[in-house]
Amino acid sequence: MRNYVIAVDLGGTNIRVALVHADGRITRRISRPSLVREGKARVIDSLLSAVEELYQENYEAPQGIGIGVAGAIDLKTGTITQSPNLPGWDDVPLQKLVKERLSFSAEVFLENDANAAALGEYWKGAGAGSTTMICLTIGTGIGGGVIVNDMVLHGADGMASELGHITVDPQGPRCNCGNTGCLEALASATAIQKSAADALRAGHRSSLKSLWNRDPDSLTAKAIADAAYDGDDPARRIYQDMGTWLGIGIATLINVFNPEKVIIGGQVSKAWELFIESMQEEISRRALRVPARRAELLPARCGDDAGLLGAAYMVFSAKETGGKELRG
Numbered sequence: 001m002r003n004y005v006i007a008v009d010l011g012g013t014n015i016r017v018a019l020v021h022a023d024g025r026i027t028r029r030i031s032r033p034s035l036v037r038e039g040k041a042r043v044i045d046s047l048l049s050a051v052e053e054l055y056q057e058n059y060e061a062p063q064g065i066g067i068g069v070a071g072a073i074d075l076k077t078g079t080i081t082q083s084p085n086l087p088g089w090d091d092v093p094l095q096k097l098v099k100e101r102l103s104f105s106a107e108v109f110l111e112n113d114a115n116a117a118a119l120g121e122y123w124k125g126a127g128a129g130s131t132t133m134i135c136l137t138i139g140t141g142i143g144g145g146v147i148v149n150d151m152v153l154h155g156a157d158g159m160a161s162e163l164g165h166i167t168v169d170p171q172g173p174r175c176n177c178g179n180t181g182c183l184e185a186l187a188s189a190t191a192i193q194k195s196a197a198d199a200l201r202a203g204h205r206s207s208l209k210s211l212w213n214r215d216p217d218s219l220t221a222k223a224i225a226d227a228a229y230d231g232d233d234p235a236r237r238i239y240q241d242m243g244t245w246l247g248i249g250i251a252t253l254i255n256v257f258n259p260e261k262v263i264i265g266g267q268v269s270k271a272w273e274l275f276i277e278s279m280q281e282e283i284s285r286r287a288l289r290v291p292a293r294r295a296e297l298l299p300a301r302c303g304d305d306a307g308l309l310g311a312a313y314m315v316f317s318a319k320e321t322g323g324k325e326l327r328g
């Protein structure tokens with residue numbers, strides 16, 4: 001029986017392809033560089049060859065193929081309308097391109113990668129058992145996915161849940177999107193690095209100074225977290241401030257969506273103890289009492305596999321519901 005799905009995580013750096021079973025087990029993975037600079041055709045070839053490799057190993061066609069991709073998706077046509085991580089990929093009908101070229105017959109499903117990560121956590125991670133949840137993925141930027149009453153929120157153009165671009169400080173720093181004071185510009189790994197560099201430039205005494213002097217690039221969010229765990233004051237303050245900004249954004253999300261769970265993933269979530277207190281404090285201060293009490297704040301559990309699991313879940317759940325539920 002075809003009880004597995006081929007899940008794809010197509011990012012700006014890597015293409016990851018995996019065999020995912022109906023119980024969430026991943027039994028085989030392939031990862032290769034996306035080589036985005038070599039053009040769309042090359043990336044799609046590489047994606048297809050990895051999918052075919054997994055198919056050949058199993059002899060049986062999968063239940064379907066689920067693809068999570070960094071970009072805005074038109075779900076009706078399975079088209080990537082725009083992608084900041086895949087330059088030049090405007091209006092690419094990826095669903096059709098993949099389906100047409102497969103050597104076997106299978107449905108292909110497309111989803112934005114942050115939504116896929118939210119679905120992965122909802123299915124097999126920290127969100128399991130909830131019906132309404134929010135997932136924030138904090139890395140270089142901040143991605144978001146919102147699940148309301150067991151459905152992914154897509155919006156009119158498939159661009160809902162851009163949670164990183166909520167304004168939390170109108171006077172704040174410029175964001176990549178062109179706005180100022182977005183959550184992403186204040187609470188992402190990039191923002192943490194920038195705050196640390198600013199603190200050092202301003203002459204704050206910190207154990208990070210020697211690291212920074214040797215190589216400014218080594219001043220990563222992780223290095224700053226390590227210093228904070230070792231008791232470095234400026235580093236601790238940076239994570240506390242980051243928690244405050246995050247709390248301001250999440251308080252709004254709690255008031256709007258009344259989620260059972262707010263899940264935080266991505267590399268920065270590993271510094272959980274460094275920002276949870278200030279984040280919680282800000283949420284208590286700003287969110288309404290009933291939804292604030294309801295919302296459980298949790299670190300993500302699926303790690304890098306969240307997107308793959310979510311991409312697989314799209315296929316499994318579409319089979320259950322006749323393809324209606326998650327395709328809007």
Ligand SMILES: [Zn+2]
Pocket residue numbers: 164165166175176177178179182184
């Ligand atoms: Zn922005």
